[in-house]
Amino acid sequence: EVVLTQSPGTLSLSPGERATLSCRASQRVSSSYLAWYQQKPGQAPRLLIYGASSRATGIPDRFSGSGSGTDFTLTISRLEPEDFAVYYCQQYDSSYSFGQGTKVEIK
Amino acid sequence: EVQLVQSGAEVKKPGESLKISCKGSGYSFTSYWIGWVRQMPGKGLEWMGIIQPGDSDTRYSPSFQGQVTISADKSISTAYLQWSSLEASDTAMYYCARQRGGPSFDVWGQGTKVTVSS
Numbered sequence A: 001e002v003v004l005t006q007s008p009g010t011l012s013l014s015p016g017e018r019a020t021l022s023c024r025a026s027q028r029v030s031s032s033y034l035a036w037y038q039q040k041p042g043q044a045p046r047l048l049i050y051g052a053s054s055r056a057t058g059i060p061d062r063f064s065g066s067g068s069g070t071d072f073t074l075t076i077s078r079l080e081p082e083d084f085a086v087y088y089c090q091q092y093d094s095s096y097s098f099g100q101g102t103k104v105e106i107k
Numbered sequence B: 001e002v003q004l005v006q007s008g009a010e011v012k013k014p015g016e017s018l019k020i021s022c023k024g025s026g027y028s029f030t031s032y033w034i035g036w037v038r039q040m041p042g043k044g045l046e047w048m049g050i051i052q053p054g055d056s057d058t059r060y061s062p063s064f065q066g067q068v069t070i071s072a073d074k075s076i077s078t079a080y081l082q083w084s085s086l087e088a089s090d091t092a093m094y095y096c097a098r099q100r101g102g103p104s105f106d107v108w109g110q111g112t113k114v115t116v117s118s
Helices: none
Strands: A004-007 A010-013 A019-029 A034-039 A046-050 A063-076 A086-092 A096-098 A102-106 B003-006 B010-012 B018-025 B033-039 B045-052 B057-060 B069-073 B078-083 B092-100 B104-108 B112-116
Touching: A004 A086, A010 A019, A019 A034, A019 A086, A019 A102, A034 A063, A034 B104, A046 A063, A046 B104, A063 A086, A086 B045, A086 B104, A096 B045, B003 B092, B003 B104, B010 B018, B018 B033, B018 B092, B018 B112, B033 B078, B045 B069, B057 B069, B078 B092
Parallel strands: A010 A102, B010 B112
Antiparallel strands: A004 A019, A019 A063, A034 A046, A034 A086, A086 A096, A086 A102, B003 B018, B018 B078, B033 B045, B033 B092, B045 B057, B069 B078, B092 B104, B092 B112
């Protein structure tokens, strides 16, 4: 089973700043099978990135994904007030798993 | 509009059975797998299992195999998650989600809150 470890656990930033979130896999993951989600309090998760770097429909271009192998990154170029949320990475390799999440909070 | 609409919140006692639902609309229900995800209070997302509604091919996470049953009725575009005997530890929010090619989950239900308490 592939274990995803996200870091940091919490990221404290101000609007307008750049956010860099990390997702490390316990073994190699196909880039095609790595996704990122955003979840706000009281809401269902929302797909942001699939295939490691492709934005889902309607996702602003300030969100970008990169990485390969065991190391993946979600970058938010300039934080907007609505971007403060919890972010999860997810992989598929014969089974699905999610990382434990990174909370992006207002500093 | 493509959407998944889940059944309402449930409050149950330990040992009771439960079946919650997830109805798809706005797309061909049998063309996409439907997954179930658990979120315990204040915790992260856990993948439980997935079903192809067209032929009911089902896969379970090892953590949930034998603990729940996933099924679907393609005639009414609905997937189900059921328990035969609930425990307090089943208290959580449960989401269904459509798996796009990828595989990632591009459409999510609004969630069903399940509370198990004596």
